[in-house]
Amino acid sequence: MYKNFLKIITFLSILVSPFLFTSAYAKTKVGFVYLTTPGDHGWTYAHELGKQMVKKEFGNDVDISIVENVPEGPDATRVIRELAKQGNQIIFTTSFGYMEPTLKVAKEFPNVKFEHMTGYKRTKNVATGNIRFYEGRYVQGVVAGLMTKTNKIGYIGAYPISEVIMGINAFAQGLRSVNKKATISVIWANTWYDPVKEADAAKVHIAEGADILAQHTDSPAMLQIAEKNGALGFGQSTDMGAFAPKAQLFASVNNWGPYYIKKIKQLKDGKWNTGDGPDHWAGNTWGGLSTNMLTLSNFSNMPTDVAKKAQAAHDGIKSGKLKIFAGPLKTNDGKEIIGAGKTLDDGALWGMNYYLEGVTGKVPK
């Protein structure tokens, strides 16, 4: 009996081993660097969902390692280098502040492919991918303009960089397309993720009379404060409706999965590239509503006619008929940016260091 058992085991392992060998051989090692944990239910969670799509697509053909809670700066360099040393063939670094660390490590490991999300600097083995977050913010502006009673919108920004500023301006364009009286006031949190600060900023906005809140920071804290105080707001990166069922109007949802899958496929086929685009402002992949890299969650807590207008704005942007930054455009202190009939190009978006009409205050220097 025992002998037979051994025989069977030996037989089975001989039978299976070629498969084991081949699957191990074809396995692509993929690394991810996360800014916080997927538990933030915002930015990093959206990347986690993308990673899960990768897992679903490739199954055992990929071997994924993740490092969570990596601060932007020298620690990031160490972590990315470690991932490269461990033999990961492609490494996704998922925050803007990983730009220099990624470039630095990429130089040391020319055979490893690096994918820096939301950055703009590329080299032979560093590609960049980004989402047109601002398209969702235009739709948010439309809804805010129709829903506000006090005509005051509170906006919480992370850092005054062009990425965030173009979002504020897109929001203002949407807002002013339906409501010329409403204004946006901006509070900078000077952090991407700090629920305490985000909550403080939200409380101040509400105390100052804002009844609609929008955010370009990562936690659901703002929406929870809105929920508590009877205000309304928009979710960021993922559907945050569970945190604020009575306050969330809708959320702009980041959909990274298809991009990750595309790039890993390229690598497997030996066709990985950084794209041919000019090496400046935008990522070589900068997808929005039209490519489904950005989607909107269900419209809620609003009347159907508002939802219809929001849907129309969404459809317009998706089909390309609606141009968000179409002229005439003026800054909030009266300078003309472009005249009627013209539209800002992508390069101009990445150079934004001014607020458009509808936003109060100045961009901090």
Added chain:
Amino acid sequence: MENLLITILLTSIPILLAGLGELVTEKSGVLNLGVEGMMLCGAVAALGSVLIFGNPYIGILFGAVAGILISTVFSFFTITLMTNQVATGLGLTIFATALTGLIGEPFVGKTAASLPKLEIIFLSDIPYLGKILFSNDILVYFAIFLIFFIHFGFQNTKIGIIIRAVGDNHDSAHSIGYSVKLVRWISTSFGGMCAGMGGAYIPLALTPHWSEGMTAGKGWIALALVVFASWMPIRLLIGALIFGGITILQFVAQARGWDVPSQFLNMLPYLATILALALISFKLRHNNYAPACLGKHFLGNK
């Protein structure tokens, strides 16, 4: 305006509670620099227990107990083993920051129930003041009660006077028969309890979340506040409101578009602390409010 004042009051509660506890600890002659760490322990224990039991009042209890437990570690080292208080306090904060990060990992992204508001009948109907002062959660009332309790305790009760005696001259206190070490253990535990509750207040009332290091320096501000208030509970309230006010002011300035760099406003609380320290040491050189035995070891063990 009303809402703004409430926000300021609530923001100052954690530093007020932690500051009051540290005041009592320091009055007994122990300098515990671990306030930040004890607050973090309180915060994570409060949030965790609320997630498990679903009741925010249990969160206060767990926060307080966690503060006491971590402070006994400090007491054991500094009072019993007589290690250096400054180094041990700093070590406590560093240790607690990492420990709470580990314990808090499963709580990230979960939401806990907040403390309910308790309106005091009649008083809460007073225009303006009623909403600001008499329509808050239990810890706000407790903090205000604590100010007067400690003030009165130090002036008029035997226990208060014993604590002061131990802090001002431990040899004399010892010679007339008081147990210096016991008094210091109890005072340090009281400080730990208050810091734990102060930390608990952050997830229970301010933002219903856990994030690593969420006290964000409030423990250090509480420490500075004690000196700022020259060891007087009522001044501590004023100081806490100023610090809370400035924290909120930097957001208000931005929301209203004032042309002041937010970094400058960020700096103000600390600038105020330095100024206060300079003033106190200049004016009161011969009449120092600091407990005379603050930070000194009590060596007698007969």
